Amino acid sequence: MNPLFTAEQLRAPLARFRLSQFADLRAKQALLGEWIAQLKSGKLTSLKEEEVKSRFVTDFFGEVLGFNSGNSRTWQLREELRTKVDATKADAALGYFSTDRATDICRAVIEIKDAATELDARQKRPDPKSAVDQAFEYAPKMRGECRWVIVSNFREIRFYWANDRSRYQHYLLAELAQEEKLKELLLLFHKDRFITRIGESRTDKLLHSTATPVPVAGEQHVVDELYQCLQRFEGLNFVNPNYLASLYPFNILNQHVWHYQDGTLLTLNPHICWLLEGLSVQDNQLVLSEALHDELVGAGVTNYEHKLAWTIRYLNRCHITYFKAVRDYQAIDARHKNTIGFSYRHMFYVGEQDGIEKELDLSPKATCQCLICLYRRLDLTAFLEKLKSAAGYEEYYTLEYAYGNYLAATNNYRTAHDIYLFIERQAKNQQDQGVTYFLAKQNRLHLHNLLQSSYFHDDQEQLLANIRDIDLISVISDELEGEIHPEVRKYLLDIERDDLAYKVQDELDERITRLLNRQRALMRGGTYQGPDDLLHLWYQYDLLYRHINLNYFVYDGFTKYRSLAKRLFEAALIGYSIPEADETRMHEYFVREAIFHINSRDLAGILKKTKKLVVAEQGRQDLLSQTRNLLKSFYQKGIFNAPYATSLLQEFLLNRRFEENITDIFSNLFIILARLRLTVEDVNEMAEALAGFLSVETVLGWSDVEHLAFFLQRKGKLFTQAHLHKLLELVLLENRVRGNRYQPLIPPIVEALYVQYPDFKITEKSLIRKVVANCYSGTGVRAGFKHLAQLHRITDSACTTYLRAEFQEYLNEHFDTDLYRSLLWHDALAYDEHTYFAQWVQEVAPTAHRSFGGFQNGNPQFQNYTFLNFALLIYEKNIPFDTTALQQLTDLPDFESWLIRPDEFDYELFDVNWLTVLRPYKAFFTRLRTIAPLHYATKHYIENNFNPDVYTLYNKHLQPGTEND
Known part of the structure; x- marks a missing residue:
């Protein structure tokens, strides 16, 4: 034959x-x-x-x-x-x-x-x-x-x-x-x-190849083998390092290996081991030993310096910076023949006698100006200018610019779609463009739901129908048949199956379970090694982050990715929490992902019980820089340094999804900053940018403003008097047409001025008149003054007199329960001034019968909290129980009757469990502890019943000599 x-x-x-x-x-x-x-x-x-x-x-x-x-x-x-x-x-x-x-x-x-x-x-x-x-x-x-x-x-x-x-x-x-x-x-x-x-x-x-003998295995130098292996993936800026570790020449076995872990790649190839011995990095440049130079010249390897530097940089992008290589894996295997659990197919320790371990990192050190990095730094001005200047020029119809337009939701995602379609047509059937063709197809497919929910022009349905016709499996199996290497084809199938995201999900599940177990062990007096788990988890998640961002995948807006980011942050909170401490340490990477990919409502909920976060200094500075960048992107300085809105950003904010993303990021930044250690210098650098931002922005909703208000509540004491005064003027004078969105900002700013700068007073009566005028609707009808209730604390006597007169005139015309309660709470009016208190009592009285509904499974049930809040103010402001207006409250249910007149209550009807309803409110116990019948009833109950909640409340708040904490 x-x-x-x-x-x-x-x-x-x-x-x-x-x-x-x-x-x-x-x-x-x-x-x-x-x-x-x-x-x-x-x-x-x-x-x-x-x-x-x-x-x-x-x-x-x-x-x-x-x-x-x-x-x-x-x-x-x-x-x-x-x-x-x-x-x-x-x-x-x-x-x-x-x-x-x-x-x-x-x-x-x-x-x-x-x-x-x-x-x-x-x-x-x-x-x-x-x-x-x-x-x-x-x-x-x-x-x-x-x-x-x-x-x-x-x-x-x-x-x-x-x-x-x-x-x-x-x-x-x-x-x-x-x-x-x-x-x-x-x-x-x-x-x-x-x-x-x-x-x-x-x-x-x-x-059909020539009859000339083909070089035998090993005659092609390992430098060329490495270079050719990675070049096959042209079009992908990142490949899963676990996959690379399984390919020749890294893997010389005819079986799968697990030779990558947390930034380190292991290879059994002795040629790579020898190569690594001759490589080092100095001043971010790859340096070859003299012996290696001579070897490569003698072997006839062309352009070897470029090939080696390109190979190392590509591996660095693929999260490989540390290398382990052995000279003779069979000798190592023989030495460990009787070692239980040892397998050279898995990661193992490499000693000097066996091979080499070396770090080679050529990652760029300069600040990157690519679109993704500009966006991640929140330098929106530079980001959008770069997008805008490229619009319409085919040389910029690249995956990077398509992805940038996706981030900006340009033309409600139609621009990104059209660039992907152009790339797809250009790459089809072109040599070495198979991967790019696939990526363009995949990203167009991923834009489907975004276009469906955001793009509403006449051609929408045709556009969506064309996208639905995309069959990625057919693209890989049929259209790219013979155009891409089988190893690349297999990897594209992994991408289509979303293999990496599912693996990260599995890692999250496993690591969170371990973190919870270790946290419980710590609470029982055991040891805690959580941060090690988090380091591994960070490496795994960072693979997914690089996979998406370096390859420009339309993916990070999807629910799956956002869910992973949320779970990652929750895992970090578990892993870094220490029950004995009043703060949570956090790697900046976890915080950054939370800011970009978690809904602000969810992030606030996750951090509700976290008072402080601590990140490394560089990470803290990066977060502050991102905040300043975002704020400054909204405005420019005009004549006399007056800020005016940046037209380019306003143009892009017309894209609803972009606006939603930016406002979410805004809220998340201040949710995080409210819990970070900040200095006066940090806040001063931010204050002017915040004032400029508030002067021009039109995108914040009530929830966004409330997150900013929480930040001012926590960090307002760090602002200078001048900055606080400027911010207060801005929020007070916001036009009513815009809904007075800034009302939540007034209390923390006033509080900061009142506490930190007690000598400060607003003396400009003209300002107060403008503020009051803004409380009128366009038809001349007053709209309410609740947000101005505490201004009297920082106004001089003339302004205070004017404000009180306006409050009273308004109450006389139209009694406003919310306004009156706010005025009482902030001591702008006394309870015995005029007949307002009696009017309030009359309005509240009917709610008493629809208030407390008893206990269900040990938990208090309320139909509404109006009467409880009414009672809280009575206690907080020390309003006498025998006040005439309160005496008019008759035929009340037992709980409400006891709450309003505890000194006259029939304690035969008293339910000691009522005390647990008041547990969150210190003001109640401050006055109740002086009621002797209450004290005796509670003590008698404790002597005859065991109720740990009542026992704790009694010892903490009601015993003679105790203080209310």
């Missing part, structure tokens, strides 16, 4: 080909094992061709060689294919087939005979042809597209070039149990290598 491929031709390709690239290798081997068993048992020989042919074609060509026959739109394996000339039928064919038979392309015909038939023997039939004769008759009848002829009798499979019957590649079924024989079969005839829709396949090219 004269083979198609010589041993010399196959030596190098076989050395580099890895069976481990096939995730289903075991399934292939098992399937072949079943057929071999049937052959050995004699079953195959006893069966007729028609009884077993279809199953053999499906198993051998479909499952083992990978040709698809189940896709509903296009497929590569077809049985009973009619020829184009006389409608005779080959048993099967390989090629590119669809429901439109006119477009079918046949690349190989298959003739199957039973196991008793010899392939070269003439058959006993009127036209005595051999199986090979019969197969070769089909090839020229396939419109000149058929390149291969395949003949089999189950026992043997032959592959012929369609124009040459003198040579064939031959495989006995029984021999395919041998790994090397199976490796050769898959190298030559697996679907990823055997045929291609356009041009020559790898197998075609190898067949």
Whole structure:
């Protein structure tokens, strides 16, 4: 037999080909094992061709060689294919087939005979042809597209070039149990290598290669092997390092390895070990030893300095900065033969005697000016200017600029879509552009829901219909057939399946469980190692972050990613919390992800019980810088330094989703900053930017303002008097048309001025008049003064007199319960001034019968809290219980009656559990502890009943000599 491929031709390709690239290798081997068993048992020989042919074609060509026959739109394996000339039928064919038979392309015909038939023997039939004769008759009848002829009798499979019957590649079924024989079969005839829709396949090219001996394994230098391995992924700026670690030349085994962990890659390749010994980094430049220089020159490696630097930088982007390599893994394995749990397929310690461990980091040190980095720094001015200046220029129709327009929701995502569509059309069928073509398709598909919910022009439905037609599996399996390396194809399938996100989800589940267990152990007096888990979790999540951002994937706005970011932050809170401390330490990375990807309402809820966060100084400075950048992006300085709105940002804020993202980020920044340690200098640098922002912004909602108010409440004491005064003027004078959104900001600013600067007084009566005037609607009707109730604390006597007169005039015209309560609370009016208190009592009285509803499962039930809040103010302001207006409250339910007149209450009706209802409010206990009957009733109850809640309240608040905390 004269083979198609010589041993010399196959030596190098076989050395580099890895069976481990096939995730289903075991399934292939098992399937072949079943057929071999049937052959050995004699079953195959006893069966007729028609009884077993279809199953053999499906198993051998479909499952083992990978040709698809189940896709509903296009497929590569077809049985009973009619020829184009006389409608005779080959048993099967390989090629590119669809429901439109006119477009079918046949690349190989298959003739199957039973196991008793010899392939070269003439058959006993009127036209005595051999199986090979019969197969070769089909090839020229396939419109000149058929390149291969395949003949089999189950026992043997032959592959012929369609124009040459003198040579064939031959495989006995029984021999395919041998790994090397199976490796050769898959190298030559697996679907990823055997045929291609356009041009020559790898197998075609190898067949037609020159007879000059191909370099044997090892003759290609490891520098070229590394470079070529990574170059295959051109179009992807990040590849999962776990996947890279499984590829040759990093992995020299014919099996899967787990050789990446937390930034470190391990390789058993001795050539890489030797290479690493000659490499180092100085001043962010790769340095080669003299010996390595000489070696590479002698080996004829071209452009080796560029290849090495590019390789290291690419690996750095893929989160690999630390390398471990061994000289002889088999010797290490022999030494650990009796070590339980040791496996060279997993990470292990590498000593000096075994190999080398080295850090090589060429990551850029300069501040990056790419669109993503500008956006992440919240330098929105530079970010949007860069987008705007590129608009309409095809040289900027790149994945980066498409992604930038996605972040900005430009034209409600239509601009991003159109750039992706342009990239897709440009990359289609272009050499080395297969990955870019896939990414453009995928991102267009991911824009579907965003366009559906944001883009409402007449062409919306047609646009969405075109997107829905995208089939990424078909793109990978069919359109990119022969255009990308099988290892790249497999990785694109991982991307399509969202494999990395699911792995991070699994890591989160596992690590959170461990963190909770360790936290419980700590509370029981055990040890705590949580931050180690968080470091590993951070590395895992950072892989997903790089996967999305470095590859410009439209993904980070999706619920799945935001959910992962939320769970990551919750895990960090668990991991870094220490029960004995009053603060939570936090890595800045976790905080940054929370700011960008967690809804502000959710973030506030997560941090509700966290008083303080501590991050490293650099991280703290970065957060402050981001805040200043965001605030300054909203305005520019005009004449006399007066701020005016930035027109470019206003243009982009018309895109609703962009506005929502920016306001969420605004809120999240101040939610975090309210819990950070800040200095006077920090706040002073921010204060002017905050004032400029508030002068021009129109995007904040009530919830956003409330988060800013919480920040001012916590950090207002750090502001200078001048800055507080300026902020107060801004929020007081906000036009009523805009809804007085800034009302929540007034109390913390007034409080900060009153406490920190007791000598400060507002003396400008004209300002107060303007503020009051803003409380009128456009029709001249007063709109309420509740937000001005505490201004009297920082106004001079003239302004205070004016304000009180306005308050009273308003109350006389239209009694406003909320305003009056606020005036009492802030001591702007006394309870015994005029008849307002009696009016309030009359309005509150009916609510007493719809207030407290008793206990359910030990928990107090309220229909409304109006009466409880009324009572709280009575206690807080020490209003006498015998005040005439209160005496008018009669026929009250027991709880409300006791609450308003505890000194006159019949304690035979007293329920001690009522005390637990008042537990959150100190003011109640301050006065109740002086009521002797209450004291005795509670003490008597405790002596006869065990109720830990009542016992705690009694000892803390009601016993003589105790203080209310």
